[in-house]
Amino acid sequence: MSNNELSFWKRIIKSLTKANELGQEEDIMTDHDYDGIRELDNVLPPWWLYGFYITIAISIYYTIMVFADPENYNQENEYVAEVATAKAEIEQYKKDHPELYDDANLVALTDPADIAKGKELFASKTCTACHLADGGGGIGPNLTDENWILGGGFKNIFNIISKGGRPGKGMIAWEGTINQKERQQLTSYILTLKGTTPANPKAPEGDVWKGE
Numbered sequence: 001m002s003n004n005e006l007s008f009w010k011r012i013i014k015s016l017t018k019a020n021e022l023g024q025e026e027d028i029m030t031d032h033d034y035d036g037i038r039e040l041d042n043v044l045p046p047w048w049l050y051g052f053y054i055t056i057a058i059s060i061y062y063t064i065m066v067f068a069d070p071e072n073y074n075q076e077n078e079y080v081a082e083v084a085t086a087k088a089e090i091e092q093y094k095k096d097h098p099e100l101y102d103d104a105n106l107v108a109l110t111d112p113a114d115i116a117k118g119k120e121l122f123a124s125k126t127c128t129a130c131h132l133a134d135g136g137g138g139i140g141p142n143l144t145d146e147n148w149i150l151g152g153g154f155k156n157i158f159n160i161i162s163k164g165g166r167p168g169k170g171m172i173a174w175e176g177t178i179n180q181k182e183r184q185q186l187t188s189y190i191l192t193l194k195g196t197t198p199a200n201p202k203a204p205e206g207d208v209w210k211g212e
C-alpha cells in the first residue's frame with residue numbers, strides 16, 4: 001500500500017471512530033473515578049451511531065407498514081405463508097421420491113443383503129428388547145408363529161411397524177425414526193421368521209393369518 005492509500009484508510013477509520021488522540025486523553029477525562037478506574041468522555045463513534053440511526057429508520061418504516069399494509073406486514077400471515085410453502089415443497093419432494101414415501105407399492109424384499117440388514121436393524125433399533133432376538137416374543141408378541149394380532153403379511157406388518165400397535169400396548173410408531181427402506185427391510189426380515197423355532201416361544205396371540 002502506498003502512503004497515500006494508507007492515509008486514505010486512516011482518514012476513513014478516523015472519521016468512523018472519531019477516536020481522540022492518545023495525547024488528548026487528559027483533556028476529556030471526566031472526574032468519575034471508581035477505585036482508580038477512570039472514564040473518558042469520548043463521543044459516540046459515528047459507525048455505531050449511523051447503525052443506530054438506520055435501525056431507528058427501519059423501525060419507523062415497519063411501524064408505518066404494519067398499519068398501512070397489515071396483510072403483508074403480519075407475522076401470522078408470514079408464518080402461514082411459509083408453512084404453506086414448506087408443505088408444498090415437502091409434497092413435491094415426496095412426489096419426486098416415490099421410492100421413499102409411497103408405501104402403496106412396496107413388497108417384501110428377497111435379496112439376502114436386505115434380509116441381513118433387516119436382521120441387523122431388528123437388533124439395533126431395539127425391537128429385540130420386546131420381541132427377543134429370535135422373534136419368540138416377550139413384552140411384544142411372538143413374530144414367528146402363524147398368529148397375528150393386527151394382521152400378517154407384508155402390508156399389515158409394514159403398517160404396524162410404521163404406525164405402531166394399539167394405544168398403550170407398547171409398540172410405538174417407528175416411521176418418524178426408521179426410514180421407509182429400513183422398515184421395508186425389517187418387515188421382509190420378520191416375514192422370514194415364520195416357521196422358525198425360537199428358544200422360548202410366547203403363546204400365540206391374535207388370529208391365524210391366511211393371507212399373503
Ligand code: HEC
Nearest residue numbers: 125126127130139140141148149150151165166169170171
Ligand atoms: C417396548 C416394546 C416393543 C418394542 C421396542 C417393539 N415392539 Fe413390536 N410390539 C410390541 C407390542 C406390545 C406389540 C403388540 C401391539 C398390540 O397388541 O397392539 C407389538 C407388535 C408388533 C408387531 C405386530 C405383531 C402382531 O401380532 O400383529 C410387529 C410386526 C412388531 N411389533 C415389530 C416390531 C419391530 C420391527 C420393532 C423394532 C423397530 C418393534 N416391534 C419394537 C412391543 C414392542
